[in-house]
Amino acid sequence: MARRPVNPPADGWSLTLPPRLWNELSQHLFRDKEEHGAVILAGRADGPRGPRLLARELLVARDDEDYGPGERGHRALSPTFVRDAIIRARDEQLSYLAVHCHFGLDRVQFSRVDLASHERGYATLRQISGQAVGGLVVTPHAAAGDLWLPDGSRTSLSETVVPAGNMLRLRPSPAPPAASDPVWDRQARLLGDRGQETLARLRVAVVGLGGVGSILVEELARLGVGQLVLIDSETVDATNLPRLLAAERTDIGKPKTDLAARNASRANPQIRLTKIPRRVENPEALRELVLCDWIFLAADSHSARHWVNAVVHEFLVPATQVGVKIPISRDGSIGQIHTATRLIAPGIGCMWCNGLIDPTELAIEMHPEAEREQARYVLGVPAPSVMPFNTLAVGEAVTHFLLASAGLHETNDDLGSVIHRPRTRERHLQDPRQNAHCRWCTSTGNLGRGANGELAARQASTTRV
Numbered sequence: 001m002a003r004r005p006v007n008p009p010a011d012g013w014s015l016t017l018p019p020r021l022w023n024e025l026s027q028h029l030f031r032d033k034e035e036h037g038a039v040i041l042a043g044r045a046d047g048p049r050g051p052r053l054l055a056r057e058l059l060v061a062r063d064d065e066d067y068g069p070g071e072r073g074h075r076a077l078s079p080t081f082v083r084d085a086i087i088r089a090r091d092e093q094l095s096y097l098a099v100h101c102h103f104g105l106d107r108v109q110f111s112r113v114d115l116a117s118h119e120r121g122y123a124t125l126r127q128i129s130g131q132a133v134g135g136l137v138v139t140p141h142a143a144a145g146d147l148w149l150p151d152g153s154r155t156s157l158s159e160t161v162v163p164a165g166n167m168l169r170l171r172p173s174p175a176p177p178a179a180s181d182p183v184w185d186r187q188a189r190l191l192g193d194r195g196q197e198t199l200a201r202l203r204v205a206v207v208g209l210g211g212v213g214s215i216l217v218e219e220l221a222r223l224g225v226g227q228l229v230l231i232d233s234e235t236v237d238a239t240n241l242p243r244l245l246a247a248e249r250t251d252i253g254k255p256k257t258d259l260a261a262r263n264a265s266r267a268n269p270q271i272r273l274t275k276i277p278r279r280v281e282n283p284e285a286l287r288e289l290v291l292c293d294w295i296f297l298a299a300d301s302h303s304a305r306h307w308v309n310a311v312v313h314e315f316l317v318p319a320t321q322v323g324v325k326i327p328i329s330r331d332g333s334i335g336q337i338h339t340a341t342r343l344i345a346p347g348i349g350c351m352w353c354n355g356l357i358d359p360t361e362l363a364i365e366m367h368p369e370a371e372r373e374q375a376r377y378v379l380g381v382p383a384p385s386v387m388p389f390n391t392l393a394v395g396e397a398v399t400h401f402l403l404a405s406a407g408l409h410e411t412n413d414d415l416g417s418v419i420h421r422p423r424t425r426e427r428h429l430q431d432p433r434q435n436a437h438c439r440w441c442t443s444t445g446n447l448g449r450g451a452n453g454e455l456a457a458r459q460a461s462t463t464r465v
Ligand SMILES: [Zn+2]
Pocket: 100, 101, 102, 110, 111, 114, 137
């Protein structure tokens, strides 16, 4: 079977749709050879390559009732449906996008009739809502958008992104072939030149630069990821040396961000790096995280889990949590060692829903440093950490990321976790659970709120933590 072309990330305005919302939309629009319609209500955020619309809710237009023959012969949304949707957009400060399907596969554009209807309607809708309004026309592999912005200007969408098991980037037409650099020859034979260019255009964060994070940085840089955001507040300790990749005795006492940056530039001299020698809940770190395409969470604090989880669902940025657990009880007996690689996909069972954030631990970590240390002291000694287990977890995590970025997973639904148990050589796949009214990962909660969500409010209200 011929490979579907991969579109590298494009500059300009984009729309991101959580995978479940895209599945629901696809089932509605592409179920037969008829034209169908819907409305997407979307939050707003800045992105690594331009402004982003974050799809939060899908309002499906029922055939004939909400979407039927219009006055000018073509199908159109009914005035009542449009009115209800635009009022919701206004009340919740969300952008409004009317979407319908066209035939075809990897190319799509608005018809003259479409554009004429935009001219008749969108200036008024923009006035009512005070937000961006527009139209989106899609096929299974392409999308084009016409946006009418609150400042009176008009622009088009460069891409529509679906952060599913494969990262879908739908454009009006396929990206032109990329120039190839012989340095990447052996891996571009697998990823394709467009897959390699995709990596070069991605901005990826690594949160936590210890045993797991240092290996992540090395692999991502060697693969040709173009930009890395390196977040860790700690300095190198002598006891870190056995598992920090390429660390030297002279690194003791230096920030872990410096060591990671040195290794990344050695792996790829062209790489662009942002060093944040702070904890992830620091507003500066959070501001950088929301501007990423992917986040690797390799810090095991519950506050790091909480804030990364918030970024994933409020800003629709996918993340992978990578961790190792080596349980040893007081009598010295060793429990079931396991490594976990969890994809946290926007709108799909979050870390709260899956019991991965402990509210008590989180509360302790929110305390000032001194009190936190006291609480830790009571909790006990540091957990064991050994390099090969970290390597196992990182290999799984980066493999998934690589296949997703280059569109090489066999299905788009590969959204689960992998648990390795090295002592028994078992490997398990787990699907995430989701609570119906979760405050973080559902559209009754913060999903896709972007600049209007709780996280953005924290960034704005706090100057320093
Ligand atoms: Zn049309």
